[in-house]
Amino acid sequence: MSRVVVTGLGVLAPNGNGTDDYWSNTLAGKSGIAPISLYDASRYPCTLAGEVPGFDAEVRVPGKLRAQTDHMTHLALAATEAALADAQADPAAFGEYEMGVVTANSSGGTVFGQRELEKLWSKGPEHVGAYMAVAWFYAATTGQISIRHKMRGPCGVLVAEQAGGLDAIGHAVRQVRREGLRLIVTGGTDASLSPAGLTAQLTTGLLSHRSDPHRAYLPFDRAAAGYVPGQGGAVLLLEDYGSAVKRGAPRLYGEIAGYAAGFDPGSRHVLPRVIVKALTAAGAGPDDVDVVFADALGDFAADRQEARALRELFGPRGVPVTAPKTMTGRLYAGGGPLDVASALLAIRDQVIPPTVNVADPVPGDELDLVLGEPRPAPVRTALVVARGFGGFCTAIVVRALP
Amino acid sequence: MSTFTLENLKEIMQSCADQDSNPVDLSRNFLDVPFKELDFDSLAVLEIATRVQQEIGVRISDDAVAEMTTPQAVLDYVNRESVA
Numbered sequence: 001m002s003r004v005v006v007t008g009l010g011v012l013a014p015n016g017n018g019t020d021d022y023w024s025n026t027l028a029g030k031s032g033i034a035p036i037s038l039y040d041a042s043r044y045p046c047t048l049a050g051e052v053p054g055f056d057a058e059v060r061v062p063g064k065l066r067a068q069t070d071h072m073t074h075l076a077l078a079a080t081e082a083a084l085a086d087a088q089a090d091p092a093a094f095g096e097y098e099m100g101v102v103t104a105n106s107s108g109g110t111v112f113g114q115r116e117l118e119k120l121w122s123k124g125p126e127h128v129g130a131y132m133a134v135a136w137f138y139a140a141t142t143g144q145i146s147i148r149h150k151m152r153g154p155c156g157v158l159v160a161e162q163a164g165g166l167d168a169i170g171h172a173v174r175q176v177r178r179e180g181l182r183l184i185v186t187g188g189t190d191a192s193l194s195p196a197g198l199t200a201q202l203t204t205g206l207l208s209h210r211s212d213p214h215r216a217y218l219p220f221d222r223a224a225a226g227y228v229p230g231q232g233g234a235v236l237l238l239e240d241y242g243s244a245v246k247r248g249a250p251r252l253y254g255e256i257a258g259y260a261a262g263f264d265p266g267s268r269h270v271l272p273r274v275i276v277k278a279l280t281a282a283g284a285g286p287d288d289v290d291v292v293f294a295d296a297l298g299d300f301a302a303d304r305q306e307a308r309a310l311r312e313l314f315g316p317r318g319v320p321v322t323a324p325k326t327m328t329g330r331l332y333a334g335g336g337p338l339d340v341a342s343a344l345l346a347i348r349d350q351v352i353p354p355t356v357n358v359a360d361p362v363p364g365d366e367l368d369l370v371l372g373e374p375r376p377a378p379v380r381t382a383l384v385v386a387r388g389f390g391g392f393c394t395a396i397v398v399r400a401l402p
Numbered sequence: 403m404s405t406f407t408l409e410n411l412k413e414i415m416q417s418c419a420d421q422d423s424n425p426v427d428l429s430r431n432f433l434d435v436p437f438k439e440l441d442f443d444s445l446a447v448l449e450i451a452t453r454v455q456q457e458i459g460v461r462i463s464d465d466a467v468a469e470m471t472t473p474q475a476v477l478d479y480v481n482r483e484s485v486a
Contacts, residue, residue: 064419068445126455130448 004173005401006253007244008087008237009341010079012189014050014230014328018082023345026353027374031327033213033228038193046207048216049193050230050329068131069144070109071231072191075334076141077148079235080185084149087237088250089183091149099151100181101142102172103235104164104188106332106388109136110197117196145185154179158333161388162295163261164188165233165336166396170259172238182243187337189233198229204389206299214357217330219296219323220303220365221358227298230325233334234341241401253344257381258282258397265391272309275383278395284381286314289397291352291370291377293339293384296323297330306385307365316366320377323369324353336386336394343382343398351376406458406480408433411473414453418446433474440473450476460484 009019014032016022025032032050041047052075057066060078069077084091091099113136119127134140139157146155154175158167165188172186192198201207208226210216217228244252260277264270279285292314295306310321324342325331331338346352352375361369380400387393419442432440437447451467454460454476460483470476 126452126461128452130445130452133445133448 002177003241003255004176004238005241005244005255006236006344007239007249007251008083008089009253009344010082010086010235011338011341012052012055012075012079012232013234013331013338014052014232017052017054019086019341026324026327026342027351029327029354029356029372031213031356032230033216033327033329036193039195044195044198045202045209046198046229047211048208048213048228050228050232050331051193052232065144065148068135069140070112070135070191072105072107072109072189073135073141073144075189075191075232076103076235077144079187079189079233080145080149083185083235083237086251089237091151094183096150096152098153098182099149100153100172100175100179100184101146101151101155102158102168102175102184102186103142103145104158104160104168104333104336105138105141106159106161106164106190107192107197108138109140110192111194112136114194114196141189151185153181160392160394161390162330162332162335163386163388163392163394164333166259166340166384166386166394167261169236169256169337169340169396170261170394173256173259176238176240182240184238185235186238187233187235188333189235190332190334191231192229192332193231201229206297206389208298217298217326218358219294219298219326220307220361220367220369222360222362224298224300224303228329230329230331232328233331234337236337236340252401254347254398254400256396257399258284259395261392261394263391263393268305270393271305271385271387272313274393275309275313275385275395278383278397282397282399284397286318288381289314289319289383290379291343291346291382292319292321293343293382294321294323295385295387296325297387302387303362304365307362307367311366317368319368320352320370320375321367322352323355326356326358336384336396339384339386340396340398343384346379346382347398347400350379352379406454406477406484408477410457411476414450414457415473418442418449418453433477434472436471437473454480458484
């Protein structure tokens with residue numbers, strides 16, 4: 001089976017505009033969680049979020065395309081440009097059918113959608129823009145990346161809330177192998193920070209209602225009270241290993257070595273199985289794993305389920321566990337890809353990024369949480385776990401190249 | 403009702419076009435050039451029709467939009483409907 005490697009990263013996260021910015025802030029423990037600035041959130045129960053700082057769509061996205069797409073797609077288009085530049089990959093140098101696009105999406109284009117729906121009920125149907133027909137769809141981002149870069153091979157979108165981003169990467173790997181692609185754009189970005197986007201999520205009861213950015217999202221902590229939402233994510237460029245070496249790709253961050261997914265609304269039994277399956281697919285065992293990037297929902301019951309699965313598989317305090325998403329909030333479809341990017345950077349720099357703000361971990365969890373400070377450590381194999389609302393559960397194993 | 407002129411249409415077309423990488427050349431005689439050749443896809447034509455509706459208050463049916471294959475066809479439709 002051919003090796004599929006990551007050759008380019010494009011990161012747009014609440015604590016970092018660009019991969020280098022994100023990584024240095026993450027290692028420094030700098031959080032991007034703050035009061036919502038995009039709209040007046042003072043009368044809503046959720047007032048905090050992670051917004052991508054200093055992202056100017058007018059500079060990063062061409063005019064016509066900007067008007068035709070939602071902010072989630074603006075972020076993805078810019079992240080794709082960054083990933084292509086990082087990999088020094090010019091799409092024109094590839095065959096159009098040798099390239100594909102598989103992204104994940106969770107919320108759809110809620111900012112665009114809300115704006116046009118407001119026109120619908122306040123002014124009438126003739127005032128709704130034509131691009132409402134495509135801009136708020138889950139598949140809009142994949143479609144626009146495909147059109148922009150003439151990537152005409154297999155394209156698709158995965159929708160599984162926070163698990164979807166890892167599912168997209170898993171499917172992208174499958175498409176490279178099955179269709180013999182040379183290059184595929186994958187990952188995801190979400191941007192549901194609008195009144196409609198967040199109100200739709202209130203019924204889950206999982207959003208944190210706290211107003212102190214340092215106390216709002218505390219996974220594995222006794223004071224856990226839900227999670228803070230964020231926008232952004234990461235786009236990854238995947239290539240067939242042989243093809244990447246042949247064209248002289250400047251960086252091989254690592255390989256996507258194993259992937260597995262399961263579904264169980266109870267989520268109690270599926271998580272350990274999915275992790276074992278992903279490790280088996282990578283030809284690895286628990287002893288090989290140097291770090292776990294946890295799902296870290298911040299919900300008491302869900303945190304205990306994840307802690308138990310990790311404790312049973314790796315033993316008490318058997319593996320370093322971290323959740324840099326405590327600095328970004330949960331990014332939905334963008335969350336898994338951002339964790340995979342972090343895992344690859346951890347492998348590059350031999351350092352585990354920290355979990356912030358968690359001060360009082362639940363003792364019975366017996367997790368070796370990397371708290372407050374980054375931890376230098378040999379990192380060769382990383383496990384990334386993500387769960388999506390409703391029962392989605394996915395794991396990916398990322399590994400350094402030999 | 404104000405009349406809908408060639409200049410109005412040009413303005414709308416410019417705002418629907420990609421000014422950065424693919425500006426529309428509306429200096430030459432473009433009225434009978436099919437939208438497709440001007441790099442306006444079907445959604446872009448629908449967007450033009452939507453903007454025209456908003457500006458002059460003339461209702462344009464979906465069937466009528468489908469027949470608007472050139473800028474001239476848009477002008478003809480609007481002028482016909484405005485008179486009626």
